[in-house]
Amino acid sequence: MVSLKKHLANSWLFPRYIGIAYIEPAMRRAQPYARGIMLDVGCGTRRYEAIFRNSVDEYIGLDWPEIENRAYPDVVGDALCIPFMTGSIDTVLATELMEHLPSPQIFLAEVARVIRNNGVLILSVPFMEPLHEEPRDYYRFTPYSLRVLLDQNGFSIRQLWNKGGWWSVVLGSFVNQAIYNWASSLDESGHRRYGILTLIALPVCAILQWLGYHLDRVFHSRKYTLGYTVIAVRELRPSPK
Secondary structure, three states: OHHHHHHOOOOOOOOOHHHHHHHHHHHHHHHHHOOOEEEEEOOOOOOOHHHHHHHOOEEEEEEOOOOOOOOOOOEEOEOOEOOOOOOOEEEEEEEOOHHHOOOHHHHHHHHHHHEEEEEEEEEEEEOOOOOOOOOOOOOOOOHHHHHHHHHHOOEEEEEEEEOOOHHHHHHHHHHHHHHHHHHOOEOOOOOEOOOHHHHHHHHHHHHHHHHHHHHHHHOOOOOOOOEEEEEEEEOOOOOOO
């Protein structure tokens, strides 16, 4: 069942596919902003490399994999102490990473250090998403917290996109996750039990995700969302006289 889940990871049958359904189009919208040397911090399996590869001169994946075959970095390193020289990177990509860092402030300060003047940060973060990768799941972000954090580190937001609305949150995430958790409950060690109920639940989960995604394309909402994708530019600020 674990291998089956891996094969379904790029389809609506994957129980958390709705997040991917929003992030991948957002990355394509962000593609024109990418340039020069791109550093993908927390690159994981390099899901978005193909989107940006032809827009940048060099793509570098950075990660600190804790599980074999869950990440394929070019450089092994810490997001809170990025192992690159000051002003050496043109574009930083960080998708669904910042919630897993104990200090988002230190991370953004490190990004501000390594990125060149007018460099671009492409960032995606969760808002109304379930706990995941526990216990390393520390934060959720609003547009206002993102603006404050980015402004404190010299970034100006150029674009900010919601990852869906009310329908994606309620049907595509909450109800979908409740059914999946019922069909594939956790055992004493924290691993899921997969069986016939899982095979029955997966098509239901797919329908709920698909329905939530498409209803949000008709009925827009602002206060409920799975998360946000941000394009921010690091601007050189004059020193005070």
